[in-house]
Amino acid sequence: MCASQTPLPTDRPIAGVLAAVIRDNKVLLVRRANRPDAGRWVFPGGKVEKGEPLLDAAMRELREETGVLGKGLKILSAVDAFDKNADGEVEQHFILIVTLCQYLGGSLKAGDDAVDARWVELDQLRTLDLARSFDLAELVRQAAQMMGKPQR
Incomplete structure (x- = not known):
């Protein structure tokens, strides 16, 4: 492909990761500052850097x-997240790889592009404004099940 045909970065899906951490019947969530899902609750995560293992x-x-410090255990799932404009046209397409993680320690504090971070009781998920670009509640259920904590 010649240089003039090279697609712009937003013309192709962007790879990202999400860290699903379940601890004491709670899930770690952040309120996103940026699109997609700005202002909504989601697993912590972001873009994968070149050469960086998932x-x-x-x-x-x-x-x-x-x-929070964690240990990556395994890949849980992969989801599409579409950032659409007011006309419903896709502006960016993210492929988010959801990783199951074990909590190791650290002091919880929102940073980077998260405006808030908190541990949420599994049975309180329905009270939050969750990400809408994919089914976060289902992914939390799967993560909790894999960590041996059935969701109510």
Whole structure:
């Protein structure tokens, strides 16, 4: 492909990771500052850097957005997240790889592009304004099940 045909970065999906951390029947969520899903609650996460393994990217984003240290256990799922304009046209397409993570420590504090971070009781998810670009509640259920904590 010649240089004039090289697609712009937004013409192709952007790879990102999400860190699903379940601890004491609670899930770690952040309120996003940026699109997609600005102002909504979601797992901590962000873009994968060139040459960065997925689990490493998830642990870096977890630490940057929440101050929490974790250990990446495995890939849980992958979801599409579409950032659409007012006319419903896709402006950006993200492929988000959801990683299951074990909590190791750290002090919870929102950072990077998170405006808030908190541990949320699993049975309180329905009271929050969750991400709408994918089914976050279902992913929380799967993560909790894999960590041995059935969701109510």
